[in-house]
Amino acid sequence: GENVEQHPSTLSVQEGDSAVIKCTYSDSASNYFPWYKQELGKRPQLIIDIRSNVGEKKDQRIAVTLNKTAKHFSLHITETQPEDSAVYFCAATHNNAGNMLTFGGGTRLMVKP
Amino acid sequence: DGGITQSPKYLFRKEGQNVTLSCEQNLNHDAMYWYRQDPGQGLRLIYYSQIVNDFQKGDIAEGYSVSREKKESFPLTVTSAQKNPTAFYLCASSTREAVGTDTQYFGPGTRLTVL
Numbered sequence: 026g027e028n029v030e031q032h033p034s035t036l037s038v039q040e041g042d043s044a045v046i047k048c049t050y051s052d053s054a055s056n057y058f059p060w061y062k063q064e065l066g067k068r069p070q071l072i073i074d075i076r077s078n079v080g081e082k083k084d085q086r087i088a089v090t091l092n093k094t095a096k097h098f099s100l101h102i103t104e105t106q107p108e109d110s111a112v113y114f115c116a117a118t119h120n121n122a123g124n125m126l127t128f129g130g131g132t133r134l135m136v137k138p
Numbered sequence: 139d140g141g142i143t144q145s146p147k148y149l150f151r152k153e154g155q156n157v158t159l160s161c162e163q164n165l166n167h168d169a170m171y172w173y174r175q176d177p178g179q180g181l182r183l184i185y186y187s188q189i190v191n192d193f194q195k196g197d198i199a200e201g202y203s204v205s206r207e208k209k210e211s212f213p214l215t216v217t218s219a220q221k222n223p224t225a226f227y228l229c230a231s232s233t234r235e236a237v238g239t240d241t242q243y244f245g246p247g248t249r250l251t252v253l
Binding site: 031057059061066067068069070071074114125126127128129130131 | 171178179180181182183186196240242243244245246247249
């Protein structure tokens with residue numbers, strides 16, 4: 026089955042700096058890669074996703090890049106703000122029956138004002 | 139994700155008791171999922187259902203059971219066989235436009251504590 030590794034597990038940046046979170050996956054047939062943001066005690070919220078037919082997608086201060094050859098994808102947050110502080114999860118599909126996602130272990134991002 | 143509800147928000151269980159967590163969605167989604175999240179950990183799949191009256195085990199199904207009698211509802215029972223049930227339980231749902239490419243939306247979660 027799919028295995029997703031996420032790094033780093035914690036990340037501390039100064040407000041205004043950029044943050045990058047990286048994930049690798051094992052199943053070369055995976056074709057959908059969402060990123061979720063989870064604030065303490067709340068539900069995960071989808072912030073951006075990318076499908077395997079594109080290499081990059083951007084939405085305001087957030088961007089995701091995908092390298093299918095190397096089987097890794099990354100989340101980039103520019104001009105970080107304190108409200109960006111949360112746990113971020115990457116995920117990838119199983120390429121078998123069903124739409125099951127395999128999640129990375131999460132990255133706790135702390136943006137210091 | 140506002141169309142997915144879970145109840146109760148907090149649940150306390152004594153050892154040896156079965157408890158059922160509710161998950162309802164009004165998004166007309168075919169697929170529904172249950173995940174478990176432990177402190178500082180990622181999400182692990184317990185069970186999923188792609189269609190009414192059908193469900194499959196996820197990675198950590200032991201000690202749990204589900205039913206899918208209605209499209210809108212996917213309740214999860216935590217049985218006494220689950221040795222360490224204290225966790226945050228998240229339900230999710232998605233459409234089935236194409237296998238492997240559907241966005242999952244999450245409910246607000248139920249925090250279960252075993253006393």
